[in-house]
Amino acid sequence: MSLRKNRTFWVASWVCAAAFLCSVIPAAKAIESQTPQPSIAQIFPVASDVRVAGDNKQTRFILDLDRRIDVRAFVLGDPYRVVLDIPQVTFNLPAGTGTSGRGLIRAFRYGLVMPGGSRVVFDLTGPAKVDKAYVMDAANGQPARLVVELTAVERSAFKVTPANGDKVQLRPALADASSSETTGTTGPAKTADSRPVIVIDPGHGGVDNGTQAATGEAEKTLVLDFAKALRDRIEKGGKFRVVMTRDDDTFIPLGDRVKIARNNMAALFVSIHADALPKREGDAQGATVYTLSDRASDAEAERLAEAENKADAIAGINLTEEPAEVADILIDLTQRETRAFSNRFARTLVNEMKTVARMHKHPLKSAGFKVLKAHDVPSVLVELGYVSNKDDLQHLVSESWRSRTVGSVAQAVDAFLGKRVVSAGASK
Numbered sequence: 522m523s524l525r526k527n528r529t530f531w532v533a534s535w536v537c538a539a540a541f542l543c544s545v546i547p548a549a550k551a552i553e554s555q556t557p558q559p560s561i562a563q564i565f566p567v568a569s570d571v572r573v574a575g576d577n578k579q580t581r582f583i584l585d586l587d588r589r590i591d592v593r594a595f596v597l598g599d600p601y602r603v604v605l606d607i608p609q610v611t612f613n614l615p616a617g618t619g620t621s622g623r624g625l626i627r628a629f630r631y632g633l634v635m636p637g638g639s640r641v642v643f644d645l646t647g648p649a650k651v652d653k654a655y656v657m658d659a660a661n662g663q664p665a666r667l668v669v670e671l672t673a674v675e676r677s678a679f680k681v682t683p684a685n686g687d688k689v690q691l692r693p694a695l696a697d698a699s700s701s702e703t704t705g706t707t708g709p710a711k712t713a714d715s716r717p718v719i720v721i722d723p724g725h726g727g728v729d730n731g732t733q734a735a736t737g738e739a740e741k742t743l744v745l746d747f748a749k750a751l752r753d754r755i756e757k758g759g760k761f762r763v764v765m766t767r768d769d770d771t772f773i774p775l776g777d778r779v780k781i782a783r784n785n786m787a788a789l790f791v792s793i794h795a796d797a798l799p800k801r802e803g804d805a806q807g808a809t810v811y812t813l814s815d816r817a818s819d820a821e822a823e824r825l826a827e828a829e830n831k832a833d834a835i836a837g838i839n840l841t842e843e844p845a846e847v848a849d850i851l852i853d854l855t856q857r858e859t860r861a862f863s864n865r866f867a868r869t870l871v872n873e874m875k876t877v878a879r880m881h882k883h884p885l886k887s888a889g890f891k892v893l894k895a896h897d898v899p900s901v902l903v904e905l906g907y908v909s910n911k912d913d914l915q916h917l918v919s920e921s922w923r924s925r926t927v928g929s930v931a932q933a934v935d936a937f938l939g940k941r942v943v944s945a946g947a948s949k
């Protein structure tokens with residue numbers, strides 16, 4: 522089956538990427554993370570400029586590249602989008618590129634969607650079809666160019682063209698959902714290490730920026746910085762093993778984040794996010810801790826869960842084949858216990874965080890977050906603050922705020938799981 526072949530390919534490219542990163546990171550540590558690495562630029566094709574031309578009938582998208590690449594385009598509906606799957610590309614484009622478009626392309630996003638693969642997603646103004654998607658070689662002093670030509674179609678003539686685009690290639694470790702050996706990134710250590718596992722889940726990533734501050738800071742970067750600092754703090758304590766759902770700028774579907782928690786039999790799953798409030802809805806501030814519930818605790822929680830659950834749609838992923846959880850009474854019982862643990866940890870977390878960080882006026886809330894749905898892993902989602910609020914944003918980018926707040930979350934983890942570790946040790 523072609524699936525197996527693909528998988529081998531992705532595994533191979535993942536191994537290459539991992540080996541490459543390992544050899545580069547120590548030397549690069551001193552360099553500020555925002556600075557593009559020249560050596561990475563040499564390995565991956567570089568996109569240096571982008572243009573959108575045309576009108577509401579026909580629109581052309583052009584991406585300048587330093588070499589030829591393959592492209593596969595497909596169209597999605599509800600909302601209307603075009604997705605371009607390309608090999609991993611270093612996007613050397615000015616900040617803010619894609620926030621507005623032209624003609625049929627209202628806006629576009631781009632980024633890493635998995636090791637070895639990048640993606641560009643157009644948000645369309647209406648139904649359209651891809652007339653052509655091709656790459657031209659460099660010629661006559663012009664760089665290589667990726668060209669996509671779109672034509673508007675009637676709503677009734679619009680066709681979703683997933684072709685084989687509906688089968689999204691995930692990280693190789695996660696491609697097989699049924700494999701119970703699957704672990705995030707640290708498979709071999711699992712048998713030797715009996716410490717409880719904490720899964721830290723920095724929200725969004727890759728093509729999905731999450732919310733964005735008016736000054737440009739993206740949620741995906743703020744929460745990754747926080748998550749890495751939290752990982753380091755918890756690992757330093759030595760009592761727990763930490764697995765990250767992502768530790769780079771990669772998109773991970775929501776269902777995979779849940780799978781990482783379940784496959785690692787995590788003792789705790791902590792998803793890290795930052796919120797934003799549209800200007801017309803006033804100003805809100807402070808951190809909030811969310812747990813899962815079928816009914817949202819208030820309208821704001823409901824709005825937020827809806828926004829966070831859109832991550833898969835933003836990356837153009839169609840997860841129709843995702844199996845529904847088996848409705849069986851054992852799961853139901855486990856779930857009830859898990860929810861009680863989740864609520865207890867959420868309360869502990871709020872109590873610890875409020876000693877060092879500013880909290881929302883109602884800091885404990887619940888709603889239907891997809892990423893909190895592991896029925897056997899206590900899970901919470903922390904919104905660290907609002908990037909739309911000036912003071913909150915100042916905190917979010919501040920190293921000292923991060924360090925204090927990370928300390929309080931680590932403290933809460935300790936308080937919540939400490940007992941279990943002690944009793945596990947005593948029974949030996």
Ligand SMILES: [Zn+2]
Pocket residue numbers: 724725731732740794795829
């Ligand atoms: Zn988020």
